[in-house]
Amino acid sequence: MAKIKMKKKSTSTDMTAMCDVAFLLLTFFILTATAKVPEAMPVDTPASTVQVKLPDSDLATITIGNVDGKDKVFFDLKGKDIRKRTLELMSEKYGVAFSDEDKEKFALMTDFGVPITSLKQIIDMKASDRVKANQPGVPMDSLDNQLKEWIYNARIANNEYNNSIGSKQELQIAIKGDAKEEYPVIKKVMDILQDQHINSFSLVTGLRGKDF
Amino acid sequence: MAELNTDSGGDKGGKVRSKKQNSKVDLTAMVDLAFLLITFFMLTTSLSKPQAMSLGLPDKDPKDKTADIKVDENRTMTVLLGDGDKMYFYMGIINSPMAPKGIPYGKDGIRKELLKRKKEVAAYTAAKGRPDQGMIVIIKPGKKSTYKNVVDILDEMAISSIPTYTIVNDFLPEEQKLLEGK
Secondary structure (H helix, E strand, O other): OOOOOOOOOOOOOOOHHHHHHHHHHHHHHHHHOOOOOOOOOOOOOOEEOOOOEOOOOOEEEEEEEEEOOEEEEEEEEOOHHHHHHHHHHHHHHHOOOOOHHHHHHHHHOOOEOOOHHHHHHHHHOOHHHHHHOOOOOOOEOOOOEHHHHHHHHHHHHHHHHHHHOOOOOOOEEEEEEOOOOEHHHHHHHHHHHHHOOOOEEEEEEEEOOOOO | OOOOOOOOOOOOOOOOOOOOOOOOOOOHHHHHHHHHHHHHHHHHHHHOOOEEEEEEOOOOOOOOOOOOOOOOOOOEEEEEEOOOOOEEEEEOEOOEOOOOEEOOOOOOOHHHHHHHHHHHHHHHHHHHOOOOOOOEEEEEEOOOOEHHHHHHHHHHHHHOOOOEEEEOOOOOHHHHHHHHOO
């Protein structure tokens, strides 16, 4: 009687291909991920159910927060070229000179909250020091409304840049307010926007479910 | 792969056998790790982007100020936002027919009311033969209300799909009194 030989099956699979794919994807995600830059003033945004994401370009963010009982407004702009041009326009307007090196550095920065006269000190700082610098916020009262000028010049710079690449996209404004911020402060910023006929803008929020 | 070496090595006097080296390396752990990292990077890149709620406000240029448009008071609901997460609402004109009523935020508070009133308004406009006209909600954030309150109420508008809503900053004397708690 012939013995039936059971073939020994190996339980292990060849993982080489899977490993290749996994690492390829991993490399892709690591390279496309952008490092998070620390914000000069972290705020706790309120949550909402909207699912629309903020755009990556043509965006100016106005951060409104409260530090030690003082309401502060910070300004941020996306896009290296647009930032540079905005700074040039602002330096013309206020007569504060910036060197080319300063402009390069400013293009790579994130948000700031200082009057234009002390902007140079912030530019000269290291990114980690800017957070600790206790920036007083961009002035936005009726006597010295620099926030208005920043928004206005950012829009000019954005339009110039987009015209040069043949796009018609206008600068979009996002308001990123702290959840505990009182409404009059937000209203003041909205009024500044509305004075420039910006009647539609975005409010930055976190995400939550519908059952709250 | 992860076999145990069962060779006892007992026959010392025998031939010196060169051991067959297994050329395969166990990749399971490596693949595990790679996928874990992929998941991490995928989630952090797409989920860390903040959400944006778009808000359109009416133009307020004094130059082209048109006459105030009169709307049917049966279609309007006014929401007043007060301090300490308090909220009041009334339908139509203040104190006629209803006095402002306090209402909490969330799905058992304002949302229920909004959906109920929306249905009533829909029935009312349908009876008038204008079913295209929906409900109008006027949001009046008081001086002590927080940004969170405003976002919350705007979110409720989106959830209840209220067709028309706007933020108004003018207060009637009665509303002012109510918000100041007198």
